[in-house]
Each structure stands twice: as C-alpha cells, then as structure tokens.
C-alpha cells in the first residue's frame with residue numbers, strides 16, 4: 001500500500017483514517033476527530049503552518065492497562081515532505097520498494113518505518129498475551145513537517161501521558177533534546193531605474209550582500225559555545241537562507257529582494273530570544289549603511305516556529321530506554337541532541353518527558369532515494385515492546 005501523504009493533500013487525511021481503522025480492527029480504543037484549524041491557528045502559542053490546509057484529522061488509540069501503571073505514549077508523524085527533483089530518484093518516490101535491507105520511498109525513513117515499529121511493538125505484546133498495568137497510547141499526527149499542527153491539536157485536547165517516545169530516525173540512538181528552527185522572511189528595498197542608468201538607482205540585490213554576510217557572522221556567533229549534547233554537530237544551530245527572489249526584469253535595477261530562511265534555536269533559548277538576536281544583528285548592520293538606515297531590512301517571522309526542547313539526559317526515561325536497548329538489541333545507544341526541530345518540544349513544553357528513538361539515518365530523510373533499514377525497523381519494534389513492559393509494568 002502506498003499513500004503519498006504530503007502535507008495538505010487528501011492523502012494526509014487518508015493515512016490517518018487508515019491507521020484509525022487498522023487500530024480499531026486490532027481491538028484498540030480509537031478516537032478520531034476533525035481538527036479545527038481555524039480555531040487552533042488563532043491561538044497565541046500556535047506552532048505555525050507552512051502549507052495551505054483546510055482540514056486535518058486527529059487520531060488517538062489507547063491500549064488500556066489494568067489502571068495502576070504510568071501511561072506511555074508512542075507518537076509518530078504521518079505527513080511527509082514532497083519528493084523534490086524526481087530525476088534524482090532511481091524510481092517513483094511513492095511506489096515503495098525493497099532493495100536488500102533497504103525500504104525505499106518518500107517517508108520511509110521520516111518516519112513511516114518508525115510509526116510502523118510502534119504499531120507492531122504494541123501488536124506483538126497483545127499477540128503474546130501480555131497485560132500491562134499502564135495504558136499505552138498510539139498517536140499518529142499530521143502537519144509535523146510544517147510546524148506541528150497534529151501534536152499541538154492533541155495537547156490542546158488534553159492529552160496526558162507520563163512519557164513519550166517518538167520513533168523519528170535516530171539510527172537507534174537516543175535523542176532527548178533538539179534545537180529549534182524559526183522560519184523568517186526578510187525584505188530588502190532598493191530603488192528601481194533603467195539598468196543603463198544604474199548608478200541613479202539602488203540594487204536590492206547589492207544591498208542584500210552585506211545582509212547575508214551579517215547572517216553568516218551571526219550564525220558563527222550563535223554556535224560559539226553550545227550545550228554538550230549538541231557538540232557532535234559541525235554547526236549545532238544552523239542559520240540558512242533557503243530562497244531568494246529579486247527583480248522582475250533583467251535590465252531594471254531591482255527594487256525588492258525577498259529572502260526566506262531558518263534560524264536555529266539553541267537549547268535553553270526561547271524563540272523570542274533567538275528572534276531578537278537576528279533582529280538586533282540586522283538593525284546594527286542597517287545603522288552602518290546610509291540607504292539601509294533609511295530603508296531598514298524588514299523581518300517577518302512566519303510558518304514553522306519550532307522552539308528547542310530538552311529532556312534531561314539523566315531522566316529515568318532516557319536511562320531506562322537505554323538499558324532496554326542494551327539488553328534487547330545488545331548495543332549501547334549514543335545519547336545526543338538533534339539539530340532539527342520536532343514535535344519533542346511541544347510535548348516537553350506540556351510537561352511530558354520525550355525522547356526520539358527510531359530506525360533510519362536522519363541524513364536519508366527529505367533526500368532523494370530516501371531509505372530505511374528493515375532490520376533496524378524490526379529492532380526498534382522489539383526494543384519498544386520491551387520498553388513498554390519496563391515502563392508501564394506487566395500486570
């Protein structure tokens with residue numbers, strides 16, 4: 001079965017309904033609801049949305065325990081990013097195929113294999129006749145890639161759990177923290193004139209050059225001294241410009257340049273602090289240039305606004321899951337922070353200790369010929385099943 005569940009497509013809803021039906025058939029208590037996007041997106045702490053969605057489905061499945069143990073949440077996003085340049089793929093991105101140990105296809109690594117692992121971990125426990133003391137919840141969520149709509153909606157509905165494991169691709173290591181990412185747009189103004197008289201105009205492209213240089217310096221400054229969990233990354237908190245658009249005619253001096261990018265948010269830093277850092281840097285730059293002083297760069301924060309998030313690496317969730325992985329898989333997982341934003345920060349922000357643990361290399365995510373190891377997917381399911389017994393207790 002193939003579901004091209006890119007954000008804002010009909011398949012993003014189909015996959016939620018598919019899982020709800022499958023889990024009902026498995027005998028779980030399943031709730032589904034239509035997410036009220038208009039109502040949620042008007043809230044001040046709404047995490048943002050970058051695609052045009054007018055409907056979305058919430059799903060939550062519960063495997064009730066005997067009622068005297070902690071509740072464990074397994075949460076996986078079902079949305080995937082678009083395939084990018086089709087020529088870079090060796091086959092149809094949405095026709096999944098297996099080559100050796102690799103399952104290839106858009107979303108295989110990020111993160112349908114992980115979502116399958118959490119499902120089959122629970123199914124294995126049920127099939128083995130295990131009864132747990134605490135509840136285990138399965139939450140498939142939409143809209144993670146562009147902000148976190150699905151998890152935000154779950155939390156706004158009053159979701160409660162004592163811990164959460166997100167099987168995002170970690171190559172079976174443990175990621176209890178991640179940096180955030182804030183999407184920004186800058187507008188640089190110029191003055192249009194005929195290119196043959198260019199010295200009488202002001203090129204927005206030329207004025208963008210020092211802006212870009214300032215952003216490069218800002219990135220370096222913000223990565224000077226990072227949290228020990230993040231030290232494995234060459235750049236823990238990347239600041240990257242992803243799009244630049246300027247001008248509308250080759251022989252006109254361009255009067256407007258619009259660039260969009262993402263600013264990494266450090267562990268322990270609030271999004272407001274990170275925004276102020278970039279705004280102050282560009283304000284300082286503009287003050288040094290007569291044109292920019294009069295026509296300052298305009299900064300807009302839009303789309304995904306991912307805060308950073310951190311579960312203490314010494315927390316029992318991290319320790320116990322690490323012990324379980326060592327026992328079941330005979331490997332010692334590394335523990336480190338991720339440089340990407342994820343739903344972890346929303347859950348940690350709601351007081352639910354959360355860790356990423358899943359199959360797949362994060363470098364394969366969002367890439368052509370995205371792939372995941374089938375062996376590691378099964379290994380993840382085994383470890384999750386064992387951990388549910390450790391965490392929620394066997395009745």
Ligand SMILES: [Zn+2]
Pocket residue numbers: 077110111144168169
């Ligand atoms: Zn993901």
